[in-house]
Amino acid sequence: MGMGISDLDYLLSLKARGHFVELSHVCDIGATQLYLEKNTIYLQSFIDKLARNKNRSQLSSAELEKITNLGHAKRMWELMGYDYMCVDTSNEAGALNLDLNFDEVPIERRGCSQLVMNMGTTEHVANQIQAFKIIHDLTAVDGLMYHNVPFQGYQTHGLVNYTPKFFWMLCRSNEYEFLDFSIQYGGLNEDLHPDIILSIQQTGNRVLANKFSATTSGIRTLLRKKKNAGFVPPFDGHVGETLNGIPEKYSEMFHP
Numbered sequence: 001m002g003m004g005i006s007d008l009d010y011l012l013s014l015k016a017r018g019h020f021v022e023l024s025h026v027c028d029i030g031a032t033q034l035y036l037e038k039n040t041i042y043l044q045s046f047i048d049k050l051a052r053n054k055n056r057s058q059l060s061s062a063e064l065e066k067i068t069n070l071g072h073a074k075r076m077w078e079l080m081g082y083d084y085m086c087v088d089t090s091n092e093a094g095a096l097n098l099d100l101n102f103d104e105v106p107i108e109r110r111g112c113s114q115l116v117m118n119m120g121t122t123e124h125v126a127n128q129i130q131a132f133k134i135i136h137d138l139t140a141v142d143g144l145m146y147h148n149v150p151f152q153g154y155q156t157h158g159l160v161n162y163t164p165k166f167f168w169m170l171c172r173s174n175e176y177e178f179l180d181f182s183i184q185y186g187g188l189n190e191d192l193h194p195d196i197i198l199s200i201q202q203t204g205n206r207v208l209a210n211k212f213s214a215t216t217s218g219i220r221t222l223l224r225k226k227k228n229a230g231f232v233p234p235f236d237g238h239v240g241e242t243l244n245g246i247p248e249k250y251s252e253m254f255h256p
Contacts, residue, residue: 001028002032003032004036005036006184008036008042010220012050019144022142023114023115024052025082025083025112025113026082026083027085027086027112028073028084028086029087029131030087031090031095032086033070033071037068038068038069039068040061043064046076047079047080050080052080073086085112085113100121100125100131101126102130103130105134111137111143113140113143114144116144116146117146118145122135123149123161123162125159136174136231141227141228142224142225144222144225145222145224146221147162147167147219147220147223148219148220149162150217151163151183152217153214154216155192155193155196156195164219166234167221169235169236173235174225174231175226180220181219182219182220183217183218183220185216186215186218188215189213189215189216190214192207
């Protein structure tokens with residue numbers, strides 16, 4: 001779970017587009033760290049542009065360098081005057097201790113955040129329905145959900161990769177507003193991963209590694225929660241009429 005300069009640039013672009021007018025509480029899915037390669041000049045500029053409190057005290061170069069070198073995002077957000085929370089199975093950065101596979105958001109934390117960020121966390125979770133329900137429950141009405149997750153490649157990185165259709169259906173089921181979408185190219189064409197080749201060989205099958213190529217890339221999307229309603233899992237099928245006993249409105253199957 002990490003944020004680089006491109007992620008911070010994207011957050012600045014959201015502010016420029018007027019998305020952060022009401023922003024006061026930020027939540028990370030995962031105890032996110034900063035990967036800024038000790039670029040203290042950039043971090044100071046980011047803090048200056050996004051800070052709520054323009055009269056705050058300035059950090060020393062040593063403090064800035066510590067944050068850029070795998071420091072937790074918690075420190076950065078709090079320096080800028082935002083309330084911050086992260087969700088993690090560890091206790092890093094004072095995390096709210098939740099397992100995305102099973103746990104529910106405590107009642108007092110529901111709808112608490114105007115910005116919930118999934119910076120490469122949910123691909124490590126088997127129970128996708130519960131993970132995205134937790135994100136939904138943490139997000140305030142009119143709040144933003146920012147996802148930056150694997151699309152192609154990353155063959156042994158997580159448990160799943162995502163498709164654009166997953167987010168289209170997620171929006172349809174929950175009536176999210178689809179604000180932004182892009183594919184982020186990593187610039188690497190991958191051959192079949194050695195561990196995958198070994199698994200194929202161990203089962204006695206032939207390896208056709210020269211037939212395989214994938215471009216390392218990710219999905220970046222921004223969604224807005226528009227109503228106070230229970231989470232509805234994405235459904236890959238018709239919802240406009242009864243189909244195999246499915247109600248006309250798919251959400252009728254999932255009452256809050």
